[in-house]
Amino acid sequence: SALEYAVAQLMIFALIPNRYKLEHMKLIHILHCTGFISIDCGLRNSSSYNDSTTGLRFDPDSGFVEGGVRRRMSQEFMADATNEQQKSLRSFPRGSRNCYTLPSTIGKKYLLRAMFTYGNYDGLNKTGDGSLFLFGLHIGVNFWDTVNLTNWNPSVTKWKEVLTIAPSNSISICLINFGSGIPFISSLELRPLQDTMYPFVNTSVSINLYGRNRFGNVPNVLTRYPTDKYDRFWVTRILPYPWIMLNTTNIVESLPGNDFFNVPSAIMQTAWSKESNYSGFSISESRRNEDLTNQQLLPVFHFAEINGSNPDRRFNIYSAGELLFSDFSPSRFQVDSVHQNGRFLHNPNASFSLNKTHNSTLPPLINAQEVYILVRMDNLTTDSEDVNYMKEIKKHYNLTRKNWNGDPCSPREYSWEGLTCDYSKSNQNPRIVSVNLSTSGLEGGVAVSFMNMVSLENLDLSHNNLTGAIPDYQLKSLKILNLSNNQLVGPIPYSILQRFQAGLLDLRFDMLYCAISGYI
Structure with missing residues (x-):
């Protein structure tokens, strides 16, 4: 991490002779005081390196993205590469949307640059065979631009730049598969700007270079x-x-x-x-x-x-x-x-x-x-609490196999599989009202994060391998709770049973479970 690296630099600094300390301090300033984030996408080496031209530190992308495949440009183009970032890339053959998430400061203005060097990495000559080769970019939940590499020289880098304001403590950059070529990316660079710069950039307006x-x-x-x-x-x-x-x-x-x-x-x-x-x-x-x-x-x-x-x-x-x-x-x-x-x-x-x-x-x-x-920047992001709870659920059940990337509800056409969102309030963030994780191979207990999603109306966890007891859900919004075909044991919590008996909750469960619990 950056903190570990900084601590290591301080330890090294104590051992450096005085006559060399000034230059070493300049190097630390270049690498850590700029606030820059520089990512070499698809880098196989787990170590960071300093770019030979700028001196800027580039990190591997493994901590910023899920999914994708690390690839290298074809050997025939290696000699033409002007920097290390061109040589490696990450392609995304699966999923309609795949996202990088970079740390940011909410309300801070940034320059974000994405770079693309095809380099015939797949040996298919996709930029030169005359067929349409393009894919999309989203900045957060809004369309940013199209990367069009049709009839493009495979050794030439195309870059896209957007100036935007961070909506939260992270910024998402998503690659969108249009069905006209597999999306890929070579590098990502995030640069903080002064708040006074580019005054026409605000929370509702970003600008694409x-x-x-x-x-x-x-x-x-x-x-x-x-x-x-x-x-x-x-x-x-x-x-x-x-x-x-x-x-x-x-x-x-x-x-x-x-x-x-x-x-x-x-x-x-x-x-x-x-x-x-x-x-x-x-x-x-x-x-x-x-x-x-x-x-x-x-x-x-x-x-x-x-x-x-x-x-x-x-x-x-x-x-x-x-x-x-x-x-x-x-x-x-x-x-x-x-x-x-x-x-x-x-x-x-x-x-x-x-x-x-x-x-x-x-x-x-x-x-x-x-x-x-x-x-x-018209599309609204999903309510932040719902986002955090869904991330906890994803981690709890290790749902890496699901193509859950970017914002859960927005934009609508790329909402997460198994979710239903409420978009009825035009000036408010979408809320998650239904989660269907039936037949998803879930194991362990029922995640308590579900009970914190105050807009949740329908929760389907049927046909999994869930064990343990049902948490005491205090969700007045919940109308359907399907827990059938699991290995749950123990009594049904009183609050859930009370709402079920009052006809306010459609509770679906196994007869064996109920017999053991003594309610039937």
């Missing part, structure tokens, strides 16, 4: 941690003449009070523009296998004037022909992040235009841009 770019001439295609302390991915875009690449070595600072995005200075030290005889330019996002026809976008533009002189640069910003911002002038060596807070746009080509105004001497420039897709 469509594109995050930096513009200019830099050697790395991808910029991430430690340059960006939140480990956001910034993809470098470079274009030939007549595009002009601007750059500076000056520090580019955020404007006072503008801490909504915290763009690193290094990202803002480069920019795109055009020759002075051009009036403007357009930028667009194009993602293979991505359809924006029915999506709503929220663009964020990051500007800083990094020209060495003191130019007069003013321009208008358009989204698919609609004027978003007029007569904008970027600040010199300071970050201006421009967005329309909470307003999502219809822009099926993700195309944006920047045109200089009539009194501007220079065409526009742009340093960086982010584009997000609206993710509605």
Whole structure:
């Protein structure tokens, strides 16, 4: 665990010579003080390791997921892998929904990234045989995005990112089988953000990353941690003449009070523009296998004037022909992040235009841009107490063979087998009203957790190998209790017998049981 690892580090620290302690403290800070969770899915080795590029610690996924099969990419693609996470993966050939659960802080804002490298791990060439290969992602109980790997290069990694608020002390990420390819995942990364960042993200709105770019001439295609302390991915875009690449070595600072995005200075030290005889330019996002026809976008533009002189640069910003911002002038060596807070746009080509105004001497420039897709968090999770009791029951009876993953009731189409939920109150969390575990191979006593589920109306535990006595259920909501074909002994609790005799409870039991108990 993280605690055990930290204790071990402190013990090691006491043995390290003084001249090396500073570097060791820096390492501990990188690994443990960032609050990052990094998971290498399907990793066969039970030990954690430090990523060679970022220095970040990656852990195996065994403690975060149930089910699935650990696999490795085909040997022919191993040499092309740029990191260890690409080499292993976990596939889910069974079940319509399989979920990872990551620890979080309730109400905290997070960046969650999932990465997928097929690598022809199954030898079936599913991304290149022309057939449809896609599966879904849920963030908690809400649809996040589709992973479409149809006609995809098996050695190329696709990633999905969502910015969301933790609904509880854990966040669930679920892979959904659409019947068009077996879902799999290579890595999962959870990164805490400042509460003030991305103010349009709230408990009812999450945002799915469509594109995050930096513009200019830099050697790395991808910029991430430690340059960006939140480990956001910034993809470098470079274009030939007549595009002009601007750059500076000056520090580019955020404007006072503008801490909504915290763009690193290094990202803002480069920019795109055009020759002075051009009036403007357009930028667009194009993602293979991505359809924006029915999506709503929220663009964020990051500007800083990094020209060495003191130019007069003013321009208008358009989204698919609609004027978003007029007569904008970027600040010199300071970050201006421009967005329309909470307003999502219809822009099926993700195309944006920047045109200089009539009194501007220079065409526009742009340093960086982010584009997000609206993710509605409309589905309500199951009542938290019901969830906890069902988890206790699952553990009590070791029901690992059941495909009980994610939220028990939500979304409806993926509710747990054997459960019936009440969705009648539109503004309240669903409640579990029926549990059917008949013929489920249950052994031992009747779990006391059932008696705490205050909305439970129907409990069927028949045709199992239950032993011992019936707990004294004090559930006024319970209408049907089926305990037939078990090996239960002892008297029926008075509270249950009283409700049975009053006709308030349909109690189904074995005649032998009743004869032994002396009630018949």
